[in-house]
Amino acid sequence: MKNLKHIPILIVFLTLCLGAFAQDNVNNTSENGRIGLSAYVPQQVDKITEGSATMLVNKLNQIITQHGFAGDAYFDRFIITANIVPLTKDILATAPPMIAQTLEITLYIGDSEGGTLFASKSITLKGVGTNETKAFIDAVKKIRPSDPQFDSFLEEGKSKIINYYNTKCDAILKQAQVLATTNNLEEALELLMGVPDVCMDCYNKSLEAVAPIYQQLIDRDCQKKLSEATHIWNANQTVEAANEAGRLLSTIEPRAACYRDIKALANRISKRVFELDKREWNFVLREQQIGFQLQTERIRAYRDIAIAYARRRPPVTIIEHKDYIIKNWINIH
Secondary structure (H helix, E strand, O other): OOEEEEEEEOOOOOOOHHHHHHHHHHHHOOHHHHOOEEEEEEEEOOOOHHHHHHHHHHHHHHHHOOOOOOOOOOOOOOOEEEEEEEEEEEEEEOOOOEEEEEEEEEEEEEEEEEEEEEEEEEEEEEEEEEEEHHHHHHEEEEEEEEOHHHHHHHHHHHHHHHHHHHHHHHHHHHHHHHHHHOOOOHHHHHHHHHOOOOOOHHHHHHHHHHHHHHHHHHHHHHHHHHHHHHHHHHHHHHHHHHHHHHHHHOOOOOOOOHHHHOOOHHHHHHHHHHHHHHHOOOOOOOOOOHHHHOHHHHHHHHHHHHHEEEEEEOOOOEEHHOOOOOOHHHOOO
Protein backbone atom coordinates (compact mmCIF):
# COMPACT_ATOMS: atom_id res chain seq x y z
CA MET A 1 0.00 0.00 0.00
CA LYS A 2 1.43 3.38 -0.94
CA ASN A 3 2.03 6.15 1.54
CA LEU A 4 0.27 9.48 1.81
CA LYS A 5 1.89 12.87 2.05
CA HIS A 6 0.15 14.53 4.94
CA ILE A 7 0.59 18.05 6.22
CA PRO A 8 -1.74 19.03 9.07
CA ILE A 9 -2.49 22.71 9.15
CA LEU A 10 -5.42 23.38 11.42
CA ILE A 11 -6.80 22.29 14.74
CA VAL A 12 -9.89 22.88 16.70
CA PHE A 13 -9.13 26.21 18.42
CA LEU A 14 -10.88 26.21 21.80
CA THR A 15 -12.03 29.26 23.75
CA LEU A 16 -10.91 29.39 27.34
CA CYS A 17 -14.14 29.59 29.30
CA LEU A 18 -17.90 29.24 29.29
CA GLY A 19 -20.76 31.54 30.16
CA ALA A 20 -20.52 35.20 29.27
CA PHE A 21 -16.79 35.00 28.55
CA ALA A 22 -17.31 32.15 26.09
CA GLN A 23 -20.15 34.02 24.43
CA ASP A 24 -17.87 37.02 23.94
CA ASN A 25 -15.40 34.77 22.16
CA VAL A 26 -18.15 33.33 19.99
CA ASN A 27 -19.15 36.86 19.03
CA ASN A 28 -15.62 38.15 18.49
CA THR A 29 -13.74 35.17 17.02
CA SER A 30 -14.32 33.66 13.59
CA GLU A 31 -16.08 30.31 13.76
CA ASN A 32 -13.85 29.05 10.96
CA GLY A 33 -10.75 29.33 13.14
CA ARG A 34 -12.15 26.78 15.57
CA ILE A 35 -12.96 24.08 13.02
CA GLY A 36 -10.11 21.67 12.43
CA LEU A 37 -8.90 20.66 8.96
CA SER A 38 -5.74 18.99 7.69
CA ALA A 39 -4.44 19.13 4.12
CA TYR A 40 -2.82 16.21 2.37
CA VAL A 41 -2.40 14.69 -1.08
CA PRO A 42 -2.50 10.91 -1.64
CA GLN A 43 0.34 9.53 -3.70
CA GLN A 44 -2.22 7.58 -5.69
CA VAL A 45 -3.36 10.75 -7.46
CA ASP A 46 -2.71 10.29 -11.16
CA LYS A 47 0.78 11.42 -12.26
CA ILE A 48 1.50 13.05 -8.89
CA THR A 49 5.21 13.61 -8.19
CA GLU A 50 7.08 14.88 -5.15
CA GLY A 51 7.20 18.41 -6.52
CA SER A 52 3.62 18.56 -7.71
CA ALA A 53 2.34 16.99 -4.47
CA THR A 54 4.14 19.67 -2.46
CA MET A 55 2.72 22.37 -4.70
CA LEU A 56 -0.81 21.01 -4.36
CA VAL A 57 -0.56 20.72 -0.56
CA ASN A 58 0.67 24.31 -0.40
CA LYS A 59 -2.34 25.41 -2.45
CA LEU A 60 -4.70 23.56 -0.11
CA ASN A 61 -3.01 25.24 2.86
CA GLN A 62 -3.43 28.63 1.25
CA ILE A 63 -7.09 28.03 0.42
CA ILE A 64 -7.88 27.24 4.04
CA THR A 65 -5.81 30.11 5.43
CA GLN A 66 -7.10 32.74 3.03
CA HIS A 67 -10.69 31.77 3.72
CA GLY A 68 -10.35 32.32 7.45
CA PHE A 69 -9.61 28.80 8.71
CA ALA A 70 -6.13 29.49 10.14
CA GLY A 71 -5.01 27.82 13.38
CA ASP A 72 -2.60 25.33 14.96
CA ALA A 73 -2.40 21.68 13.97
CA TYR A 74 -2.92 19.05 16.64
CA PHE A 75 -6.37 17.56 16.09
CA ASP A 76 -6.74 16.50 12.46
CA ARG A 77 -9.67 14.13 11.97
CA PHE A 78 -11.23 16.32 9.28
CA ILE A 79 -9.33 16.77 6.06
CA ILE A 80 -9.17 18.68 2.82
CA THR A 81 -7.72 16.66 -0.03
CA ALA A 82 -7.71 16.65 -3.82
CA ASN A 83 -7.78 14.46 -6.86
CA ILE A 84 -6.52 15.42 -10.31
CA VAL A 85 -7.76 13.90 -13.55
CA PRO A 86 -6.02 14.78 -16.87
CA LEU A 87 -8.68 15.62 -19.47
CA THR A 88 -6.60 16.50 -22.52
CA LYS A 89 -2.95 16.52 -23.59
CA ASP A 90 -1.68 18.36 -26.67
CA ILE A 91 1.81 18.75 -28.13
CA LEU A 92 2.33 22.34 -29.24
CA ALA A 93 4.28 23.11 -32.40
CA THR A 94 6.81 25.33 -30.68
CA ALA A 95 10.58 25.34 -30.46
CA PRO A 96 11.22 23.47 -28.31
CA PRO A 97 7.96 21.48 -28.42
CA MET A 98 5.69 22.12 -25.43
CA ILE A 99 3.00 20.01 -23.85
CA ALA A 100 -0.34 21.51 -22.87
CA GLN A 101 -2.53 19.62 -20.39
CA THR A 102 -6.06 20.31 -19.21
CA LEU A 103 -6.68 19.03 -15.69
CA GLU A 104 -9.84 18.59 -13.67
CA ILE A 105 -8.92 19.28 -10.04
CA THR A 106 -11.51 18.23 -7.46
CA LEU A 107 -11.20 19.26 -3.80
CA TYR A 108 -12.84 17.30 -0.99
CA ILE A 109 -13.60 17.95 2.68
CA GLY A 110 -14.55 15.01 4.87
CA ASP A 111 -14.10 12.80 7.90
CA SER A 112 -10.95 10.76 7.27
CA GLU A 113 -11.65 8.32 10.11
CA GLY A 114 -15.33 7.67 9.41
CA GLY A 115 -14.97 7.90 5.64
CA THR A 116 -17.81 10.41 5.20
CA LEU A 117 -17.48 12.99 2.42
CA PHE A 118 -18.84 16.41 3.40
CA ALA A 119 -18.22 18.67 0.39
CA SER A 120 -16.52 18.73 -3.01
CA LYS A 121 -15.60 21.32 -5.60
CA SER A 122 -14.20 20.82 -9.12
CA ILE A 123 -12.27 23.31 -11.24
CA THR A 124 -10.61 22.97 -14.66
CA LEU A 125 -7.16 24.41 -15.34
CA LYS A 126 -4.64 24.24 -18.18
CA GLY A 127 -0.87 24.00 -17.79
CA VAL A 128 1.99 24.18 -20.29
CA GLY A 129 5.52 22.83 -19.94
CA THR A 130 8.38 21.11 -21.69
CA ASN A 131 7.14 17.78 -20.33
CA GLU A 132 4.01 16.36 -18.68
CA THR A 133 5.27 16.92 -15.12
CA LYS A 134 6.05 20.59 -15.76
CA ALA A 135 2.70 21.09 -17.49
CA PHE A 136 1.01 19.41 -14.51
CA ILE A 137 2.77 21.71 -12.02
CA ASP A 138 2.01 24.77 -14.16
CA ALA A 139 -1.71 23.95 -14.00
CA VAL A 140 -1.62 23.45 -10.22
CA LYS A 141 0.17 26.80 -9.84
CA LYS A 142 -2.86 28.48 -11.39
CA ILE A 143 -5.15 27.53 -8.50
CA ARG A 144 -6.12 30.85 -6.93
CA PRO A 145 -6.59 30.23 -3.17
CA SER A 146 -8.57 33.45 -2.66
CA ASP A 147 -11.02 32.62 -5.43
CA PRO A 148 -14.59 33.27 -4.14
CA GLN A 149 -15.74 30.03 -5.77
CA PHE A 150 -14.22 28.18 -2.80
CA ASP A 151 -16.44 30.05 -0.30
CA SER A 152 -19.50 27.84 -0.56
CA PHE A 153 -17.33 24.71 -0.65
CA LEU A 154 -15.66 25.59 2.66
CA GLU A 155 -18.91 26.77 4.21
CA GLU A 156 -20.56 23.47 3.37
CA GLY A 157 -17.62 21.56 4.85
CA LYS A 158 -17.72 23.65 8.03
CA SER A 159 -21.46 23.15 8.39
CA LYS A 160 -21.11 19.37 8.01
CA ILE A 161 -18.34 19.24 10.63
CA ILE A 162 -20.48 21.17 13.10
CA ASN A 163 -23.38 18.85 12.34
CA TYR A 164 -21.10 15.87 12.95
CA TYR A 165 -20.40 17.01 16.50
CA ASN A 166 -24.02 17.94 17.13
CA THR A 167 -25.28 14.51 16.07
CA LYS A 168 -22.39 12.34 17.29
CA CYS A 169 -21.88 13.98 20.68
CA ASP A 170 -23.21 11.06 22.74
CA ALA A 171 -20.99 8.64 20.84
CA ILE A 172 -17.94 10.87 21.43
CA LEU A 173 -18.68 11.01 25.16
CA LYS A 174 -19.10 7.22 25.32
CA GLN A 175 -15.88 6.66 23.39
CA ALA A 176 -14.02 8.94 25.80
CA GLN A 177 -15.39 7.00 28.76
CA VAL A 178 -14.25 3.70 27.23
CA LEU A 179 -10.79 5.15 26.69
CA ALA A 180 -10.68 6.40 30.27
CA THR A 181 -11.82 3.00 31.60
CA THR A 182 -8.94 1.32 29.75
CA ASN A 183 -6.46 3.87 31.18
CA ASN A 184 -6.02 5.72 27.87
CA LEU A 185 -6.59 8.97 29.72
CA GLU A 186 -4.61 11.33 27.48
CA GLU A 187 -6.35 10.00 24.38
CA ALA A 188 -9.74 10.42 26.06
CA LEU A 189 -8.89 13.98 27.01
CA GLU A 190 -7.66 14.75 23.50
CA LEU A 191 -10.91 13.40 22.03
CA LEU A 192 -13.05 15.57 24.29
CA MET A 193 -10.96 18.71 23.86
CA GLY A 194 -11.24 18.29 20.09
CA VAL A 195 -14.90 19.35 20.18
CA PRO A 196 -15.11 22.90 18.74
CA ASP A 197 -16.78 25.50 20.94
CA VAL A 198 -19.09 26.52 18.10
CA CYS A 199 -20.92 23.27 18.93
CA MET A 200 -21.74 24.76 22.31
CA ASP A 201 -23.96 22.03 23.73
CA CYS A 202 -21.52 19.22 22.93
CA TYR A 203 -18.59 21.42 23.93
CA ASN A 204 -20.09 22.01 27.37
CA LYS A 205 -20.85 18.31 27.84
CA SER A 206 -17.30 17.47 26.83
CA LEU A 207 -15.88 19.87 29.41
CA GLU A 208 -18.00 18.23 32.11
CA ALA A 209 -16.69 14.83 31.06
CA VAL A 210 -13.08 16.06 31.00
CA ALA A 211 -12.91 17.05 34.69
CA PRO A 212 -12.95 13.53 36.24
CA ILE A 213 -10.63 12.19 33.52
CA TYR A 214 -8.18 15.00 34.21
CA GLN A 215 -8.28 14.10 37.91
CA GLN A 216 -7.59 10.44 37.09
CA LEU A 217 -4.68 11.54 34.95
CA ILE A 218 -2.97 13.72 37.54
CA ASP A 219 -3.61 11.11 40.26
CA ARG A 220 -1.94 8.43 38.13
CA ASP A 221 0.96 10.75 37.33
CA CYS A 222 1.38 11.59 41.00
CA GLN A 223 1.55 7.96 42.10
CA LYS A 224 4.05 7.09 39.38
CA LYS A 225 6.39 9.98 40.14
CA LEU A 226 6.07 9.50 43.91
CA SER A 227 7.15 5.88 43.49
CA GLU A 228 10.07 6.84 41.25
CA ALA A 229 11.24 9.66 43.55
CA THR A 230 10.97 7.42 46.63
CA HIS A 231 13.05 4.73 44.92
CA ILE A 232 15.71 7.26 43.90
CA TRP A 233 15.95 8.63 47.42
CA ASN A 234 15.90 5.31 49.25
CA ALA A 235 18.57 3.87 46.97
CA ASN A 236 21.10 6.62 47.66
CA GLN A 237 20.40 9.32 50.23
CA THR A 238 22.79 11.97 48.96
CA VAL A 239 22.37 15.57 47.90
CA GLU A 240 22.59 14.42 44.28
CA ALA A 241 19.81 11.87 44.81
CA ALA A 242 17.76 14.52 46.59
CA ASN A 243 18.08 16.83 43.61
CA GLU A 244 17.16 14.05 41.16
CA ALA A 245 14.09 13.13 43.21
CA GLY A 246 13.24 16.79 43.56
CA ARG A 247 13.14 17.31 39.82
CA LEU A 248 10.41 14.66 39.65
CA LEU A 249 8.46 15.97 42.62
CA SER A 250 8.48 19.53 41.31
CA THR A 251 6.50 18.48 38.21
CA ILE A 252 3.59 16.95 40.12
CA GLU A 253 0.21 18.64 39.89
CA PRO A 254 -0.75 19.95 43.38
CA ARG A 255 -4.39 18.93 42.89
CA ALA A 256 -3.40 15.24 42.70
CA ALA A 257 -4.76 12.96 45.42
CA CYS A 258 -1.30 11.89 46.62
CA TYR A 259 0.09 15.41 46.88
CA ARG A 260 0.13 15.21 50.68
CA ASP A 261 2.49 12.23 50.37
CA ILE A 262 4.64 14.28 48.00
CA LYS A 263 5.00 16.98 50.62
CA ALA A 264 5.85 14.40 53.29
CA LEU A 265 8.61 12.88 51.13
CA ALA A 266 9.97 16.34 50.30
CA ASN A 267 10.09 17.18 54.01
CA ARG A 268 11.99 13.97 54.81
CA ILE A 269 14.48 14.64 52.03
CA SER A 270 14.92 18.25 53.12
CA LYS A 271 15.59 17.25 56.72
CA ARG A 272 18.18 14.64 55.67
CA VAL A 273 19.92 17.04 53.27
CA PHE A 274 20.32 19.49 56.13
CA GLU A 275 21.83 16.74 58.27
CA LEU A 276 24.23 15.77 55.52
CA ASP A 277 25.24 19.17 54.22
CA LYS A 278 24.21 21.66 56.92
CA ARG A 279 22.28 23.70 54.39
CA GLU A 280 18.75 24.13 53.17
CA TRP A 281 17.66 21.96 50.26
CA ASN A 282 17.07 24.19 47.25
CA PHE A 283 13.73 22.70 46.23
CA VAL A 284 10.28 24.16 45.66
CA LEU A 285 7.07 22.19 45.14
CA ARG A 286 4.40 23.43 42.79
CA GLU A 287 1.76 25.37 44.66
CA GLN A 288 -1.99 25.23 44.24
CA GLN A 289 -3.07 27.99 41.89
CA ILE A 290 -6.05 29.90 43.13
CA GLY A 291 -6.82 30.79 39.53
CA PHE A 292 -7.51 27.15 38.76
CA GLN A 293 -10.89 27.66 40.36
CA LEU A 294 -11.73 29.75 37.31
CA GLN A 295 -13.09 27.95 34.27
CA THR A 296 -10.43 29.58 32.10
CA GLU A 297 -7.62 28.00 34.08
CA ARG A 298 -9.20 24.57 34.08
CA ILE A 299 -9.75 24.56 30.33
CA ARG A 300 -6.21 25.74 29.73
CA ALA A 301 -4.86 22.87 31.86
CA TYR A 302 -7.05 20.32 30.03
CA ARG A 303 -6.04 21.65 26.63
CA ASP A 304 -2.33 21.69 27.50
CA ILE A 305 -2.44 17.97 28.26
CA ALA A 306 -4.39 17.20 25.08
CA ILE A 307 -1.87 19.09 22.96
CA ALA A 308 1.08 17.52 24.75
CA TYR A 309 -0.37 14.09 23.99
CA ALA A 310 -0.90 15.00 20.33
CA ARG A 311 2.71 16.19 20.08
CA ARG A 312 4.01 12.85 21.35
CA ARG A 313 2.44 10.97 18.48
CA PRO A 314 4.81 9.88 15.68
CA PRO A 315 5.32 12.43 12.86
CA VAL A 316 2.52 12.28 10.31
CA THR A 317 4.24 13.62 7.22
CA ILE A 318 4.04 10.05 5.91
CA ILE A 319 0.94 7.99 6.75
CA GLU A 320 -0.14 4.56 5.62
CA HIS A 321 -3.15 4.68 3.33
CA LYS A 322 -5.17 2.45 5.69
CA ASP A 323 -5.26 5.29 8.26
CA TYR A 324 -7.50 7.41 6.04
CA ILE A 325 -10.77 6.14 4.65
CA ILE A 326 -11.02 8.24 1.51
CA LYS A 327 -10.78 5.86 -1.43
CA ASN A 328 -14.48 6.14 -2.23
CA TRP A 329 -14.16 9.92 -2.55
CA ILE A 330 -11.44 10.02 -5.17
CA ASN A 331 -11.54 6.49 -6.63
CA ILE A 332 -8.08 5.39 -5.52
CA HIS A 333 -7.09 1.84 -4.64
